[in-house]
Amino acid sequence: MNNRIRELRLRLDITQDELARRVGVRRETIVFLEKNKYNPSLKLAHDISRVFRTAIEEVFIFEEPESS
Amino acid sequence: MKRYIILPWLSLFILADGLYMLLSPMVKNTWTDLVQGILMSIIGLFGLYQGVSAGWSAWKGDPLKDELTRKIRIKASSISFYISIWVWIGLMFAENNQVRFHSGILGTGLLIMICVYIISSVVIRIRGLRDE
Incomplete structure (x- = not known):
């Protein structure tokens, strides 16, 4: 997950x-x-996106794991 | 506020004790004394750092614990518990060539457990906690 x-x-x-x-x-x-060294809890992700007044998926970018 | 004063003072005593074990000519410098002195000095320094930084955070008004610090503590504790059990068995075996238990090993094992905790929390801080 990137952000x-x-x-x-x-x-x-x-x-x-x-x-x-x-x-x-x-x-x-x-x-x-910010260094992408930690994936936050859902609550923290929600709080951060509220500060930025945007949706969670605008702040945190979920990546599909590569299938082998 | 008391705990921010107690932790640095306690750490200073541990550090002084560790340095005394290393440097004093009164102490018989067996390998166990040397290892314990080094480990106690590391623990004292870490405790001093933790105490001072906690006091600084409290002074700034930061929360002392949040989800990241809690997760780092849980992860470091589980790693130190797992590793130190094997180190403990190794110590017992290395000393007697058979698995026996005595108080010296208990003390050294506990000190090693705390040191592994310190090392793992530093490593986690460097590597991050992405896959948790």
Whole structure:
């Protein structure tokens, strides 16, 4: 799963700290998410998409696993 | 607020104890003392870092625990439990060439368990938690 958190955050001109505070997590979590090192829970994904006022699938891009 | 003061102080005592075991001429420097001294110093340093960063986060008003920190803790605990059981058996076997248990092994095993926890939480932070 990839995401557009960094892009949308910069578009809204908010810092990682501010986004973290708005969704109630530590800044480290936002750093992990932006680096694609962590897949968030459904609740956190929902909270983040609410901050960006967009649908979850606009923020998080689900990829089909490659079939062998 | 008390816990942010207690953890760094406790860690300082553990660090001082570990360094004493390593450096003091009064202590018989057997390999068990050396290993325990090194492990205690690592644990003391990690505890000090955790305590200071938790205090800093509290001062900034950040939440102390969120879903990422909770998941990292759960993953690191399960890895350390799994690995340290094998290390424990290895230690017992290496010392006596047969599986026997005594208090020295208990202490070293516990210290190793905490060290594996520290190492695995650092590795998880570097590699990330994508597949959870």
